[in-house]
Amino acid sequence: LYALPKPEIVTRWYEQTHDDFRFCFKFPATISHQAALRHCDDLSSEFFDRLAPLASRIGQYWLQLPATFGPRDLPALWQFLDGLPKDFTYGVEVRHPEFFAKGEAEQQLNRGLHERNVNRVILDSRPVHSAAATSPAMIDAQKKKPKVPVHAVMT
Known part of the structure; x- marks a missing residue:
């Protein structure tokens, strides 16, 4: 989710899922990328308000x-x-x-997430980078996915 869904879409998602279904919504890019998490209280409020009908079905919110x-x-x-x-x-x-270099930056990140009971999402882009990019779709995918090591860390 990189943009807010329309209210009628949220309603449809609720109607089309069972009580035991869990969503994992990504924060919009307006918050994570454009605002870089700064001065975005209004954007965050709008995000949570829009998804409020699904509150009982949220597994986790994902900040990329x-x-x-x-x-x-x-x-x-x-x-x-x-x-x-x-x-x-x-x-x-x-x-x-630097968050994958096993140095001070990664330690600070993991410690801060742990203190806040926030999960560190594991990114495994190896399959995307395992073959030569021979098609426009593969070239695009490799541009979008960083080539970083997999760090399975419990926070």
């Missing part, structure tokens, strides 16, 4: 950060996460190379 979001941006991540509704589970996917 761009590769430009690095260690110096962690204070913005902590402030953003600390301001989220406590009724839900959250996961964060990072793409900056």
Whole structure:
């Protein structure tokens, strides 16, 4: 989910799923990429308000950060996460190379997520990069998926 669904779509999703179904919605790019988690309280409120009819069916909200979001941006991540509704589970996917280098930046990230009971989303882009890009679709996929190691970390 990179844009807000229309209210009628949210209603349809509710009607088409059972009580035991769980959604995992991605925060819109307006929050994660354009605003870089800063000064986006109104955007976040709109996001949660729009998805409120599905609240009982939310498995986790997923925050996918761009590769430009690095260690110096962690204070913005902590402030953003600390301001989220406590009724839900959250996961964060990072793409900056320093968060995969097993150094201080990765330790700070994992520690901060653990302190907030937030999951670190595991990104495995190996299949996308395992073959030569010979088609426009494959070239596009390889451009969009970072080539980072898989770090299975429990936060």
